[in-house]
Amino acid sequence: MKAELIKKEGNVVDFKLTIDNDKFEAAINKAYNKNKGRFNIAGFRKGKAPRKIIENNYGKGVFYEDAIDIVFPEEYPKAIDELNLLPIDRPSIDVEEISKDNGLVLLVKVEVRPEFELGQYKGIEVEKVVYTVSDEDVDAKLKQLQEKASRLVESDKEIENGDTANIDYEGFKDGVPFAGGKEEGHDLVIGSGAFIPGFEEQLIGKKAGEEAELNVTFPEGYHVQELSGAPVVFKVKVNAVKVKELPELDDEFAKDTTEFESLDELKADIRANAEKEAADKAKAEERNAVVEKAVANTEVEIPDTMIEAQIDNSIMELNYSLQYQGFSIEQLLEMTGKSMQELRDEKREEAKTAVKSSLVIDAIATAENVTVSDEELDAEVAKMAENYSMTVEQVKEALRPTGLDDIKGQLRITKTIDLLVENAVIA
Helix, strand or coil: CEEEEEEEECCEEEEEEEECHHHHHHHHHHHHHHHHHHCCCCCCCCCCCCHHHHHHHHCCCCCHHHHHHHHHHHHHHHHHHHCCCCECCCCEEEEEEEECCCEEEEEEEEEECCCCCCCCCCCCEECCCCCCCCHHHHHHHHHHHHHHCCEEEEECCCCCCCCEEEEEEEEEECCEEEEEEEEEEEEEECCCCCCCCCCCHHHCCCCCCCEEEEEEECCCCCCCHHHCCCEEEEEEEEEEEEEEECCCCCHHHHHHHCCCCCHHHHHHHHHHHHHHHHHHHHHHHHHHHHHHHHHHCCCCCCCHHHHHHHHHHHHHHHHHHHHHCCCCHHHHHHHHCCCHHHHHHHCHHHHHHHHHHHHHHHHHHHHCCCCCCHHHHHHHHHHHHHHCCCCHHHHHHHCCCCHHHHHHHHHHHHHHHHHHHHCCEEC
């Protein structure tokens, strides 16, 4: 294999790829063995005609296209390594020559990563971030624990905001029940906004055993088209009213709900954890600020190919997230009244920022010769195994074929950002 650069214009590279005749002949034979069953040649059983006979009948180049499809994916990675290219899209190829003397000669055109000069990335000045933990913060967290330990008890009082009403209900549009509008024994937290506007508010003041007819209107753009903007009536029966009963915040509470022996010990632990979270948050914001300045200091002309690919990834991640919640991209577009192109356009600036950050961080890593050792990779995999309660072997088996390379790449990014922060002025 021989690769020869022809020209480079902007981010597009043209090069000549020469594959020796022996290797191309081997690929032709593979193509022949793969496809010989497709040919009907008089005097031969199907699939038994020799290659030369098929070529005589259908032309010498009958297997060339398939042979190129076989040999090109094998030789192309070697060529881009030899030419030190970083492609960002699929290559296009044209056949220049096929001969015994020169083998297969291909003209390859491919878009590559943009070249650029790094701006200042050492000595970057950012403002120090400090978050303090107040007594009110500790009390708020303690209140959350108290709420978590609360229990619901039935009451004969009238429904108020924050109470839980157990209800049977059925919805009617123009006097006719509509699909999905009926349920029995539903626990509804009043004021949660779980139901359409007006429903929960009309239950306030009702008591267990009472029945009511609630007049409400579905919001415009509701995902069920026939109910969008429609006035309806819900017939509701209140089965029970439940109020939240909170435990006393004392030493007994600490003993019953945590591993601590006193409320003071619990508060001290809450404060310690909150202070760690505050410090971690401040550190993360400082790191982000350093990276943002380093990226901003560098001018890069980002190819549309990379932006579109990043948008594709973003849409794919959004789709996975929606599917996890039982929705789809199509439902989201219908609910928001947007087209796919509008959704993609909304993500364009975010995609540009992500691509530029990736390019700049990678260029800094290269400039600073940031590498990840096998020991560092093994340590990261071991940490993952511990976090997921798996063995190292199980983690490796669960990873995609490129999983270890992905982890190594992420470690390289982390080490590069560490380098930026170490060389920054944070004050």
